Amino acid sequence: MPEHPLVSIIIPTYNRAHLIGETLDSVLAQTYANWECLVVDDGSADNTEDILKTYIRKDSRIQYHKRPDSHLPGGNGARNYGFELSKGEYIQWFDSDDLMLPGFIERKMDVFTKDLELVICSGFYVSSSLVKQNSIDLNLQTFLYKDYVLWDVHILTPSVLFRKNFLEDKMLFSDKITRGQETEFFSRLFFKLPAKRFKILHAPLFLYRQHKNTKTAVNKEYISEFKYSQSYIYLENLKRSIKIEDKELITHCVQTLLIHFNKGLKYKDEATTEYIFTNLVPILKNSQFKFYLEFKIIGGLMLLFKASSYQVYKRWKDIKI
Numbered sequence: 001m002p003e004h005p006l007v008s009i010i011i012p013t014y015n016r017a018h019l020i021g022e023t024l025d026s027v028l029a030q031t032y033a034n035w036e037c038l039v040v041d042d043g044s045a046d047n048t049e050d051i052l053k054t055y056i057r058k059d060s061r062i063q064y065h066k067r068p069d070s071h072l073p074g075g076n077g078a079r080n081y082g083f084e085l086s087k088g089e090y091i092q093w094f095d096s097d098d099l100m101l102p103g104f105i106e107r108k109m110d111v112f113t114k115d116l117e118l119v120i121c122s123g124f125y126v127s128s129s130l131v132k133q134n135s136i137d138l139n140l141q142t143f144l145y146k147d148y149v150l151w152d153v154h155i156l157t158p159s160v161l162f163r164k165n166f167l168e169d170k171m172l173f174s175d176k177i178t179r180g181q182e183t184e185f186f187s188r189l190f191f192k193l194p195a196k197r198f199k200i201l202h203a204p205l206f207l208y209r210q211h212k213n214t215k216t217a218v219n220k221e222y223i224s225e226f227k228y229s230q231s232y233i234y235l236e237n238l239k240r241s242i243k244i245e246d247k248e249l250i251t252h253c254v255q256t257l258l259i260h261f262n263k264g265l266k267y268k269d270e271a272t273t274e275y276i277f278t279n280l281v282p283i284l285k286n287s288q289f290k291f292y293l294e295f296k297i298i299g300g301l302m303l304l305f306k307a308s309s310y311q312v313y314k315r316w317k318d319i320k321i
Contacts, residue, residue, distance in 0.1 A: 004033070004109075005109075006034050006036060006088040006089055006090070007034065007035045007036075007088050007089075007091075007092055008035070008036050008038060008087060008090065008091050008092065008164070009027060009035055009036065009038065009092045009094055010040065010082035010083060010092070010093050010094065011023065011037065011094050011096050012039075012067075012075045012078030012079050012095075012096065013039055013044065013096035014041070014042040014043065014044055014075075014096075016044070016046075016096040016097055017046040017047045017048045017050075017051055018046075019096065019209075020039070020048060020052075020097075021051055021055075023094070023096050023097065023099060023100075024055050024062065026099040026100040026101070027062070027100060029100070029102050030100060030102060030104060030106065031102050031103050031105075031106045032105035032106035032109055035061060035088070036061050036086070036087060037061060037062045037063065038063045038065060038082045038086060039063065039064050039065065039096070040065050040066070040078040040081055041065065041066045042067050042073060042074065042075065042077070042078045043066075043073060049064065052064035065081070065082070067081050068081065074175070074178065075173070075181060076172075076174060076175050076177075079093055079173045080173055083167070086164070088164060089164055090109070090112070090163060091161070091163075091167060092108075092160075092161050093160075094157065094158050097209045097211070098157075098158055098206055098207060098209055099130070099206065099207040099209075100158070100206050101206060101207070104205040104206055105161075107121065107201060107203055107205055108121055108161040108201060108205070109161075111201055112163075112199075113199075116163070116197060116198060116199055117162065117166040117197045118162045118163065118166065118189075118197070118198050118199075119161045119198070119199050119201055120138065120159050120160050120198060120200045120201065121161075121200075121201040121205045122135060122136045122137070122159070122201070122202055122203055122205065123135075123136050123158060123159065123204050123205060123206035123207065123208050124204050124206070124207050124208065125208050125210055126207045126208065126209055126210070127209070128209055128211045128212070130209070135204050136154045136156070136159075136204065137153070137154070138153050138154075138200050138202060139153070140152075140153060140200070143195070144193060145187070145191050145240075146246060146249055148186060149237050149249060149253075150248075150249070150252060156182065156208055157182050158206040158208065159206075170188075171188070172185065173185050176232060177228075177229035177232055177233070178225050178226065179223075179225065179226035179229035179230060180226075183233055184232070184233045187233065188236075222267045224267075224269045224272060227263070227264060227269060227272045228269075228271055228275060230256075230260065231257060231260050231272055231276050232275075234256050234257050234260070235253075235257065235279050235280065235283070237249070237253050238253035238254065238257070238280075239283065241253055242283070242287050250287075250288075250321050251320055251321040254280075254284075254291075254319070257276055258316040259316070259317055261277065261280075261299065262302075262308045262309070262312065262313045262316065263308070264276070265302055265303070265306060265307060265308035268306070270306070273303060274303065277299055277303055281295065281296050281299075284296075288321055291319070
């Protein structure tokens, strides 16, 4: 392996002309020099392309690509297309509004060994004006997959540096969802990942902006496509939790799905409620038969009459599986 292998930094972007310059400046400030930065435009209508041309003239390691029609619109398609174009031995996805601290790449590469598939670092949550708010705690309480699903460790897009050949035989970002793409992706990759294959670097190496109009903030309102995506993720994690027979994870996933089911009825979101009911019933039948009967009968009636129930919600949100 070369002393300083190539790292591919993949940045999807959409109408971030007012921010992406700061992000690229933070890339240019890296103490690790052997990188390529692939910016993949998801159809911006602002002057993103003009800004990128300026940076490309400044440094040839920066590239600008437009997501082709062969990849669906959205961050997932742009991230996956960037991976296809990448030439590095290591992959770092990043967001076009976040900032790398100068040692972001070097500190991760310094701890990468031949036995590792990925390195996870900490960072800072910051406001849109880059005021530091909270550092991200990555102390594991149980094991990586469980702590991540329970959101006891906050692992974000910038957190993880991957060995590329670890990813090459895997599905990358799913085009089935519009919310929680990273959650779905990381959940799949962390499941049954041996502890010796990853390392947590307890050092804050990036700034993660939190905007008032992000999907996270908007998701506090009820948006059908977001709830559908979250339900998909929780159903997949429920299947995994059943495989490893972890009761806490099973309970967490079921409770969350039941909350989504009840809220879906409240907000007349037929797509999400029918999706949860159709998929959760057979899973419960094969693993939790007693509650399966309750959910099939009561949930079926609620679905039939398109009515939520506060009493049922109170019972189900704390149910133990």
